[in-house]
Amino acid sequence: MIVATLNVNSIRMRLDAVLEWLAENEPDVLALQETKVPDDKFPLAEFEELGWQVAIHGQKSYNGVALVSRHPIANVRTGFGDPLFPEDCRLLAAEVEGVTILNTYVPNGTAVGTDKFAYKLAWLDRFLVYLRAHVDPGAPAVWLGDMNIAPTQDDVWGSPKHEGKIGRHKEELARLEALLAWGWTDLFRKFTQGPGHYTFWDYVIPRSFENNLGWRIDHIYGTAPVASACSRCEIDPSLRQAPKPSDHTAVVARLISS
DNA sequence: ATGGTTGGCATCCAA
Numbered sequence: 587m588i589v590a591t592l593n594v595n596s597i598r599m600r601l602d603a604v605l606e607w608l609a610e611n612e613p614d615v616l617a618l619q620e621t622k623v624p625d626d627k628f629p630l631a632e633f634e635e636l637g638w639q640v641a642i643h644g645q646k647s648y649n650g651v652a653l654v655s656r657h658p659i660a661n662v663r664t665g666f667g668d669p670l671f672p673e674d675c676r677l678l679a680a681e682v683e684g685v686t687i688l689n690t691y692v693p694n695g696t697a698v699g700t701d702k703f704a705y706k707l708a709w710l711d712r713f714l715v716y717l718r719a720h721v722d723p724g725a726p727a728v729w730l731g732d733m734n735i736a737p738t739q740d741d742v743w744g745s746p747k748h749e750g751k752i753g754r755h756k757e758e759l760a761r762l763e764a765l766l767a768w769g770w771t772d773l774f775r776k777f778t779q780g781p782g783h784y785t786f787w788d789y790v791i792p793r794s795f796e797n798n799l800g801w802r803i804d805h806i807y808g809t810a811p812v813a814s815a816c817s818r819c820e821i822d823p824s825l826r827q828a829p830k831p832s833d834h835t836a837v838v839a840r841l842i843s844s
Numbered sequence: 845a846t847g848g849t850t851g852g853c854a855t856c857c858a859a
Contacts, residue, residue: 595859596851620859622852647852648859694859702858734859789849789859833850833859 587683587841588613591730591804592825593691593786593834597621597652601629603828604654605636611822613838614656615682617689619732620832621650628652643678651678651689651731658682666716671709679720685812685841686727688717692734695752703752706734710761714768723769723809728841730806732786732834735762737772740781741802753803771813773806773839774821785821786834795826806839815842 590613594600597618608616621628621644628642633654643664644650653659663679665671676691690713695706721727736753739745748754766772774783784800791799808816819839826835 599851620851647857696858790847792848794849830850 587615587685588838589615589617589687589728589730589806589841590822590836590838591617591619591689591732591806592836593619593732593804593832595620595622595832595834597623597650598627598629599830600832601632603825603831605632607825607836608636608638608654611838612656615687616654616836617678617687617730618652618654619650619689619691621652622647623650641678641680643675645673645675649675649691651675651691653678653680653682653687653689655682663720666712668712671712676709677713677716684726686721686725688721688727688729688731690729690731690733692732694734695755695758698750698752698755703755706752707757707761710758710765714761714765717765717768721809724811725809726811726841727809728806728812728839729770729808730804730837730839732803733762733805734803735759736801736803737762737805740779741784743784743799743801745781753801766807769809770807771810773808773813773816773819774802774837776813776816777819783821785837787826789833795823804834804837806837808839808841812841816840817842
């Protein structure tokens with residue numbers, strides 16, 4: 587089973603690139619973030635005509651997550667089911683081929699000290715509560731998406747200039763650590779060590795991709811049975827190289843067991 | 845100290 591994640595930064599802008607990538611890479615599941623489209627305007631038919639099944643959870647202008655799968659998508663759950671987090675389309679959970687898939691678009695946080703940063707921390711706390719309620723760390727499960735956190739200094743360019751800022755603040759790192767302690771393994775780091783492996787290159791920095799001024803903030807995590815069976819996890823930079831790209835590219839993992 | 849880019853939507857917000 588091949589699973590992948592991609593922050594598309596508007597599915598409507600990236601539709602052709604995503605469909606082409608699906609045809610070339612033939613994953614079993616692709617998790618999308620920042621679809622930026624309400625559900626009634628999502629280009630469902632374009633996927634379904636090509637045989638893909640799609641689960642969507644979107645809103646106008648911002649956020650939005652979706653799952654694309656060649657297999658049936660069962661037991662779809664969107665959001666936390668919590669009145670404290672009502673409108674924000676950042677979480678879609680489902681089962682595909684017996685594997686629990688959790689697709690998240692973790693809040694960016696904007697800047698340390700802002701209400702949005704406080705919301706990022708609260709969201710991460712709420713996600714741990716959600717995991718404890720809904721997911722078994724001993725069963726096959728994958729958590730993937732745009733986490734908006736670089737786990738180590740190796741995961742961001744120009745270190746240590748970003749230390750203590752969003753994506754590298756101790757409060758969010760502590761929450762990521764708590765989530766990993768619940769039972770997740772970073773599948774990319776099972777195979778590849780060291781700096782310079784990124785999934786996001788900021789549009790704002792001129793030639794950020796060409797100069798590899800990036801961040802590794804898109805992750806695929808697996809529970810113990812998934813991590814032990816995972817035979818490959820790689821970043822595919824091709825989408826960020828294409829014309830009119832998203833600012834992120836895809837991460838792909840091969841899970842042997844299912 | 846600050847700017848630079850992109851997408852969606854509305855003449856700015858979020859990233």
